[in-house]
Amino acid sequence: MLTRSTIDRVVAAALEEDAPWGDITSEALIPADAVATADLVAREAGVFSGAEVFAAAFRLVDARVQVSDLLADGAAFAAGDVLARVSGPARAVLTGERVGLNFVQRMSGIATLTAAYVAEVAxxxxxxxxxxxxxxxxxxxxxxxxxxxxxxxxxxxxxxxxxxxxxxxxxxxxxxxxxxxxxxxxxxxxxxxxxxxxxxxxxxxxxxxxxxxxxxxxxxxxxxxxxxxxxxxxxxxxxxxxxxxxxxxxxxxxxxxxxxxxxxxxxxxxxxxxxxxxxxxxxxxxxx
The missing domain is CATH 3.20.20.70 (Aldolase class I)
Structure with a gap:
């Protein structure tokens, strides 16, 4: 079972790897009071996995970032579908973006491939x-x-x-x-x-x-x-x-x-x- 403690431990390590001394690009270029809204959009069809992991990538950067309208793990989606919405301080959204995407892309890829195998033997x-x-x-x-x-x-x-x-x-x-x-x-x-x-x-x-x-x-x-x-x-x-x-x-x-x-x-x-x-x-x- 994927627990909250496991998610936080692994995601925190990934964030530390990606920004060990902070996100100097966002800190240099983005005003501290800037607010961002971002949609997680599918460029291709698949099966979703990693909702809590994706949200943790932003929550652990800044608790003020909100992730809403998250698709449930195991749900199928089409190209162009919005799978989640992220909103909060722009610096934090930009800092968590790559880690959140890396995990959800990887996990959804595995879920999609697994679903293809399952369909073959149904x-x-x-x-x-x-x-x-x-x-x-x-x-x-x-x-x-x-x-x-x-x-x-x-x-x-x-x-x-x-x-x-x-x-x-x-x-x-x-x-x-x-x-x-x-x-x-x-x-x-x-x-x-x-x-x-x-x-x-x-x-x-x-x-x-x-x-x-x-x-x-x-x-x-x-x-x-x-x-x-x-x-x-x-x-x-x-x-x-x-x-x-x-x-x-x-x-x-x-x-x-x-x-x-x-x-x-x-x-x-x-x-x-x-x-x-x-x-x-x-x-x-x-x-x-």
């Missing part, structure tokens, strides 16, 4: 989920954006669930232990509430992994034919997660094999920022 039972392939420091923002687009989140961090990949299994069985026994012994040491997922890359690995009583099995880089066989072999004994080779041209066919989950790293590592702009008007009071 006729199936498959759920689209993200991965840990996120921008360092921005995982909470980017994963919120995935949810805005109708997707779901995989484990948030290495601390949240067990996910044994090929390298983990190689180390686990280096002594010659049978995979089933090694997994069973490892699971026995875990709290009963811990979810366990194991990655396989061949059909003949499925049975020995499932025999350990895991919760989810990831079929990694399987062909469509092998995915269908894998789903049949699992036969409801675990959640089936498909990964690898997933893009908008392949996701529908992958979903139609009957998998439960499709992990898509591209949702966060390959999304482009949407073209959103801040159209600004400034009012300078007449001298008394």
């Amino acid at each position: 006729h199936t039972r498959a759920r689209i989920v993200d991965t840990r392939k996120t921008t360092p420091g921005l995982r909470a923002f980017e994963r919120h954006a995935v949810r805005s687009g109708g997707g779901h989140n995989h484990r948030f961090s290495l601390s949240d669930a067990v996910m044994a990949k090929d390298n983990h299994l190689a180390v686990l069985t280096a002594s010659g232990a049978w995979v089933t026994d090694a997994l069973t012994e490892a699971i026995a040491r875990l709290p009963h509430t811990t979810h366990v997922e194991v990655e396989v890359d061949r059909l003949d690995q499925i049975d020995e992994v499932l025999a350990a009583g895991i919760d989810t099995i990831m079929l990694d880089n399987f062909s469509l034919a092998d995915l269908a066989q894998g789903v049949e072999r699992v036969a409801g004994r675990a959640i089936v997660d498909a990964s690898g080779g997933v893009d908008l041209s392949t996701v529908r066919a992958i979903a139609e094999t009957g998998v439960d989950v499709i992990s898509v790293g591209a949702l966060t590592h390959a999304a482009r920022g949407l073209d959103l702009g801040l159209d600004l008007a400034v009012h300078i009071p007449d001298p008394a």
